[in-house]
Amino acid sequence: MPVGRYVFRTGVSAFFEMATPDAAAVLPDHLQPIEVRHQRSVLSVTAFLFDESEVGPYTELMFSVVVPPTVAAWGQHAKAGFYPFLAATSSAEARRRRSDRFHFPYLDEDIDAQFIETADRLRVRVWGADQRPIVDFSVTQYAWESTTHLLQGFMMNGEERLRTTLQISGQYTVHENERGNMTLFPHPSTEPLLRHEMPAYPFREHWFKNGTEVFHSLVSF
Amino acid sequence: MSDTKKDHATVSERGTREAAPKKRIRPDGSSPQAFSEGAPAAPGPMEYDYTNFYFGAGEDAFALLGPFDDWWTEVRPAGYYLYELPLHTAPGTLVDVEDTKTHEVRKNLINFASYNYLGLSYRREVKEAIKEAAEIYGGGASGSPILSGTTELHLLLADEIADFKKKEAALIFPTGYSANVGTIAGLMRSGDLIVADQYAHASIVDGMILSKATSRFFRHNRVEDLERKLKGFNGKKLVILEGVYSMDGDVPPLADIVEVCRKYGARLMIDEAHSAFVYGANGRGVVEDQGLEDEVDIHLGTFSKSLGGQGGYIAGSRQLVNYLRGFSRSRFFSCALSPVVVAGLRKALELARNEPELRTKLWSNVRFMQERLSELHIPTGDSTSQVIPIMVRDDARIFAIGEEIFREGVYINPVKYPAVGKHKSRFRMSISAAHTEDQLDRGAEIIGRVLSRYGICQ
Numbered sequence: 001m002p003v004g005r006y007v008f009r010t011g012v013s014a015f016f017e018m019a020t021p022d023a024a025a026v027l028p029d030h031l032q033p034i035e036v037r038h039q040r041s042v043l044s045v046t047a048f049l050f051d052e053s054e055v056g057p058y059t060e061l062m063f064s065v066v067v068p069p070t071v072a073a074w075g076q077h078a079k080a081g082f083y084p085f086l087a088a089t090s091s092a093e094a095r096r097r098r099s100d101r102f103h104f105p106y107l108d109e110d111i112d113a114q115f116i117e118t119a120d121r122l123r124v125r126v127w128g129a130d131q132r133p134i135v136d137f138s139v140t141q142y143a144w145e146s147t148t149h150l151l152q153g154f155m156m157n158g159e160e161r162l163r164t165t166l167q168i169s170g171q172y173t174v175h176e177n178e179r180g181n182m183t184l185f186p187h188p189s190t191e192p193l194l195r196h197e198m199p200a201y202p203f204r205e206h207w208f209k210n211g212t213e214v215f216h217s218l219v220s221f
Numbered sequence: 222m223s224d225t226k227k228d229h230a231t232v233s234e235r236g237t238r239e240a241a242p243k244k245r246i247r248p249d250g251s252s253p254q255a256f257s258e259g260a261p262a263a264p265g266p267m268e269y270d271y272t273n274f275y276f277g278a279g280e281d282a283f284a285l286l287g288p289f290d291d292w293w294t295e296v297r298p299a300g301y302y303l304y305e306l307p308l309h310t311a312p313g314t315l316v317d318v319e320d321t322k323t324h325e326v327r328k329n330l331i332n333f334a335s336y337n338y339l340g341l342s343y344r345r346e347v348k349e350a351i352k353e354a355a356e357i358y359g360g361g362a363s364g365s366p367i368l369s370g371t372t373e374l375h376l377l378l379a380d381e382i383a384d385f386k387k388k389e390a391a392l393i394f395p396t397g398y399s400a401n402v403g404t405i406a407g408l409m410r411s412g413d414l415i416v417a418d419q420y421a422h423a424s425i426v427d428g429m430i431l432s433k434a435t436s437r438f439f440r441h442n443r444v445e446d447l448e449r450k451l452k453g454f455n456g457k458k459l460v461i462l463e464g465v466y467s468m469d470g471d472v473p474p475l476a477d478i479v480e481v482c483r484k485y486g487a488r489l490m491i492d493e494a495h496s497a498f499v500y501g502a503n504g505r506g507v508v509e510d511q512g513l514e515d516e517v518d519i520h521l522g523t524f525s526k527s528l529g530g531q532g533g534y535i536a537g538s539r540q541l542v543n544y545l546r547g548f549s550r551s552r553f554f555s556c557a558l559s560p561v562v563v564a565g566l567r568k569a570l571e572l573a574r575n576e577p578e579l580r581t582k583l584w585s586n587v588r589f590m591q592e593r594l595s596e597l598h599i600p601t602g603d604s605t606s607q608v609i610p611i612m613v614r615d616d617a618r619i620f621a622i623g624e625e626i627f628r629e630g631v632y633i634n635p636v637k638y639p640a641v642g643k644h645k646s647r648f649r650m651s652i653s654a655a656h657t658e659d660q661l662d663r664g665a666e667i668i669g670r671v672l673s674r675y676g677i678c679q
Binding site for chain 2: 076077081
């Protein structure tokens with residue numbers, strides 16, 4: 001059952017290769033990272049610009065490791081699972097509500113974000129509360145199409161293992177042409193990533209426009 | 222590339238994107254179902270691919286079988302049926318292929334799908350040798366090569382391959398796949414480092430996994446990235462690349478890679494599955510073509526491509542071959558190649574060595590086809606070989622295009638994610654010395670005609 005609906009103007013998800021032991025290190029014991037190639041797992045960096053939500057417009061940044069979804073019957077089987085290990089928003093109220101409802105691990109400060117769209121590229125720049133830069137990354141477009149993605153999000157509430165199903169619908173472009181980029185800046189939120197070797201470009205670039213994110217009830221398992 | 226950007230805009234304006242199903246298709250024709258009340262419709266089956274059924278958490282080892290089977294039932298008629306179509310003829314330049322969707326046998330299709338690069342698999346002399354061997358040896362080897370499966374034919378073939386490659390020794394494997402797996406896992410161990418090109422074949426990757434060595438991949442043909450991956454590692458290092466990359470048809474910058482390997486003390490292995498017997502003045506592969514035969518430590522190849530048979534080999538030093546004979550598990554624990562196959566391979570190798578005109582004709586055909594495809598403005602990527610990718614770059618429509626090409630008279634395989642990257646979908650065209658220019662011309666015309674309907678070419 002849907003418990004949260006968010007209308008977004010634009011949203012990006014950039015996939016980066018990450019050494020599997022590094023990815024496993026940020027996961028709880030019951031989750032394992034998927035491998036996109038031998039010994040290489042996936043870091044997802046997402047940023048969404050929400051126009052409509054229960055707290056009004058806001059932006060959100062999220063770092064996740066891609067994990068196997070829990071198997072469900074065809075038609076409800078998710079394409080992938082995500083374990084967010086760091087989230088940040090521009091709105092304290094959004095942070096409070098999403099943290100209460102979904103237990104995402106939010107940075108306890110407001111972020112400031114710019115979404116800069118040029119001819120075929122979306123650049124996202126994010127700063128922390130003290131205007132220290134956190135990340136600057138971009139994705140590029142390929143062919144646009146309408147899509148719905150069925151995904152799973154995994155989270156922890158203390159020792160409790162939780163899972164939600166997430167649908168993202170809207171205009172969508174994806175490719176693996178290695179045209180995007182990312183710079184991570186020294187910041188408390190990026191420390192776990194800067195300890196490891198991170199590629200400067202995403203191997204896969206997702207870009208959504210004019211769509212909705214629908215979260216379903218949390219399941220304890 | 223600019224051509225595909227433009228093409229996509231054109232296609233979009235023509236409104237032909239609907240040619241491929243974007244919504245959920247059910248066999249009973251029912252409408253898309255909402256995942257749950259208040260939520261958008263569930264994704265369509267063609268928005269899923271094999272990777273979505275590879276990982277899945279659950280209690281039962283069979284948990285993914287049901288969802289995969291249901292998905293497969295829906296997507297097979299939408300295009301996946303184009304894989305594994307049964308041939309009713311030899312893999313010649315014209316073939317009869319069963320259309321499993323309509324249950325018709327489509328006759329005399331121009332064949333660009335088989336990698337019978339020199340047209341040797343069905344040569345009369347090869348078939349004669351096979352018949353003779355069958356009379357003597359029967360059907361199979363009936364044993365592992367280290368026990369009872371080795372015949373005098375196997376030893377002769379190994380010697381002939383070593384002589385052909387100008388190496389001290391060679392080792393025969395039951396398949397090209399097992400040659401890569403057995404060589405890599407037979408040589409490298411936990412704590413070692415293997416660095417391979419990111420487009421390396423699955424058999425190379427599986428060998429890396431089995432070896433338990435640390436595995437790294439460098440960006441395709443980017444020598445500076447290879448150097449970055451080698452730098453700072455102390456211990457045994459092996460670099461692996463291919464002579465011709467099977468999905469792109471391009472070749473590696475071998476001289477630069479050799480230099481980096483020397484600088485960092487890494488051994489170098491090259492998989493010439495698609496380039497042995499084709500490249501070089503004597504057909505000894507890309508290493509001969511680039512004048513670097515003695516700079517590469519392990520030369521691997523297959524018998525299933527240019528020689529039109531089955532099996533794989535490595536060639537190198539006597540010590541290397543002697544070691545792998547003892548430690549290459551994929552060979553050790555497999556039945557030896559059938560002596561019937563070996564007899565055919567020996568004859569095919571003899572023909573490949575004695576008839577350099579086969580290579581001359583192949584390269585003439587490659588040039589002819591590249592020119593025809595260029596005249597038709599069909600995008601072919603960076604290929605410089607007999608493997609020519611017809612770049613479609615549209616995952617949603619590749620099957621619809623493939624179905625039309627198939628029904629209009631050409632047999633060629635579609636390739637899409639995850640075999641290649643997202644929206645790097647293509648048809649993989651294999652040119653043979655046996656193709657006539659008329660066949661190449663007609664094939665290019667059919668492909669161009671279908672692609673033009675989709676705005677892929679003019």
